[in-house]
């Protein structure tokens with residue numbers, strides 16, 4: 584078995600060739616170009632890489648789920664628009680995914696085995712969920728094997744691993760005190776292959792797509808920080824790109840969820856926001872076609888993409904002055920009407936992304952237009 588059975592649902596015709604969806608595909612390429620921080624001129628390179636992957640050899644991807652809630656799978660399958668997920672799914676060969684695949688039991692195990700043998704050394708392995716190690720890992724077994732055994736068995740076949748979500752990246756909720764299953768992160772197990780972490784509860788699906796697209800375009804994983812997170816998505820704190828930042832700098836804070844400040848969009852720091860300690864792209868890129876994100880909707884950031892967030896950042900609705908690594912507490916109370924230099928950048932971040940995405944999509948649409956004109960001339 585090659586690609587997952589569920590993909591056959593998409594086989595009404597290739598997204599890259601369906602005229603109506605061709606434009607959406609090119610717009611997707613434009614958005615990915617912006618997300619990855621590439622110049623507008625790179626759009627054609629992104630288009631060529633995705634088309635080349637479809638027409639020549641789609642890299643094989645295996646998606647493993649261990650101690651998790653399947654939230655990253657849910658997030659990925661609900662990415663912006665169905666056609667966006669299709670674009671990536673047509674560019675890779677998703678050969679194994681327990682939650683999505685139609686096959687079960689021996690047939691599913693066989694699919695994984697065949698994908699391993701056919702793609703030795705070239706596999707991208709996406710892992711969702713933490714890995715239990717207590718009692719030799721018996722707290723998570725699939726097909727009679729522990730998660731620990733499965734990961735170690737697959738390691739020699741992999742080109743690289745992508746830990747999607749906080750559980751796989753850092754241990755997440757299963758690892759929270761008292762960690763009854765001895766849960767660890769993927770990076771604690773894998774010794775011989777690169778691991779890239781995409782923390783978040785769940786990770787932004789566009790970021791996962793960005794990693795896959797980066798691999799398709801450049802043949803390698805994107806640049807990462809010391810915690811193995813891609814810099815294009817985790818290079819800035821949420822606090823630095825949050826639209827409520829001007830209120831923070833002006834000393835304007837909501838003190839209750841239904842008070843005047845909350846209604847006016849004031850800063851949520853005093854309601855427990857962990858944005859100053861959290862690195863992620865939520866504020867700038869947002870979710871669901873950039874429609875919104877938790878802080879915009881009125882809920883403080885809970886720092887879900889940080890290490891040990893459950894132990895370090897609870898209770899979520901209280902300020903935690905003992906949280907290390909950031910000296911914001913004093914300033915939040917004393918800053919008054921002072922304006923710091925980051926304000927303008929914070930306000931501009933999402934607007935800048937939006938403008939760049941619009942420009943890239945327009946350029947991609949122009950490409951689509953010139954293609955259809957060329958086609959009509961040829962015919």
Ligand code: SF4
Nearest residue numbers: 825828850851856858
């Ligand atoms: S503390 Fe939270 S709500 Fe306030 S500016 Fe920072 S990220 Fe935004």
